[in-house]
Amino acid sequence: MNQLPFKPLTLGLLTASVLTLAGLGLFATRTQAADAPKAAAAPKAALTVSTVQAKSSQLPVKLSANGGVAAWQEASVGSEASGLRVAELHAGVGDSVKRGQVLATFASESVQADVALARASLNEAQANAAEALANGDRARAVQGTGAIxxxxxxxxxxxxxxxxxRVASAQAQLDAxxxxxxxTQLLAPDSGIISARSASxxxxxxxxxxxxxxxxxxRLEWRGEVTSAEFARIKPGMTVLVTSPGGVQAKGKVRMLAPTVDAATRNGLVYVDLLAASTAGQSLGGAFKPGMYARGEFELGSTGALTVPQTAVVVRDGFSYVYRVGSDNRVSQLKVQTGRVVGDQIEIQSGVKPEDKLVASGGSFLSEGDTVKVVDATDSKPKAAVAPVAPAQAATK
Structure with missing residues (x-):
């Protein structure tokens, strides 16, 4: 078979094509090698976060104390007559009574007999007095005439x-x-609640x-114990929120402060009138009992403070931290001192400036130096899906 010799022009074209392909491959390899350090220099974001800044707020100042619940005044109701037998009891422990209500009845037969005897003595004395008065009138009529x-x-x-x-004496005996x-009827000296009964x-x-x-x-009162250093901060008329062991809260008002401080404990008593239970379905008498131990908070006013959401604070090893986002989207861990908590806000006493941008939530997943992707709070919400464009609609556009 005869082989067709290649023409010089064809060989030149083939050689040029091979060289072109080799050059393109070498250029692509160099481009990939140049882009590799750039890809390595851009670390992957550890978390997508939104940021917040500490804001100035007015937070209430409260003073907590513990103390016992006691009766405002407890009256002792006893027998005034001596030697009488208890016939019937009309009230028991826990009963609510009104002023003048009969609590107990004594046997009155012997007393009624004494009343009848005293009344008879009075009638006899009045009869004798009538005769003596008539004799006196006659004596006064003939006085000076010499007849008597x-x-x-x-x-x-x-x-x-x-x-x-004698008439006056008999009347006094009858009155007695x-x-x-x-x-013989024991009456309640005031309205209130029976707290104890010792009669039978x-x-x-x-x-x-x-x-x-x-x-x-x-009426009940709460006697809070406060230290001598805090004693001067409390004034009569202050509002107090008292919480029972069962969780029922009652509003109270400071009535007075004890005139002395206990020399052993250096604590003073604050007497707080309990006004009404603030928890629905609970009465003051049902939730608070004399002798009960309760916790109270005195409202001392309000002061300015820097606050952040509680989700921005991370607690680790017993300390509180926040994460500040830098201009390069790297986070730095800041140790902070926290204070009062109101709602979902927590006070930051130190460690943060108002201009610092802090991670709003998710700080427990971050570490010092991590890179984050920062989005707005609104951008972090899922967006509605966009309906795909039909092929016929796409062709018309």
């Missing part, structure tokens, strides 16, 4: 005065027995024996 001697006249007048005194009869039916009690204890007007 002066000695006899003085005797009649003396008998008249004695009879009047009537008072004893009234005391059938017992014979003496005068002054305590039978009931009464929380006057149902």
């Amino acid at each position: 001697s002066a000695q006899q006249i003085n005797q009649y007048l003396t008998q008249e005065a004695t009879a009047k005194a 027995q009537l008072l004893r009869l009234k005391q 039916v059938g017992a014979v009690v003496g005068a002054g024996t305590e039978m009931f204890k009464l929380i006057r007007q149902g």
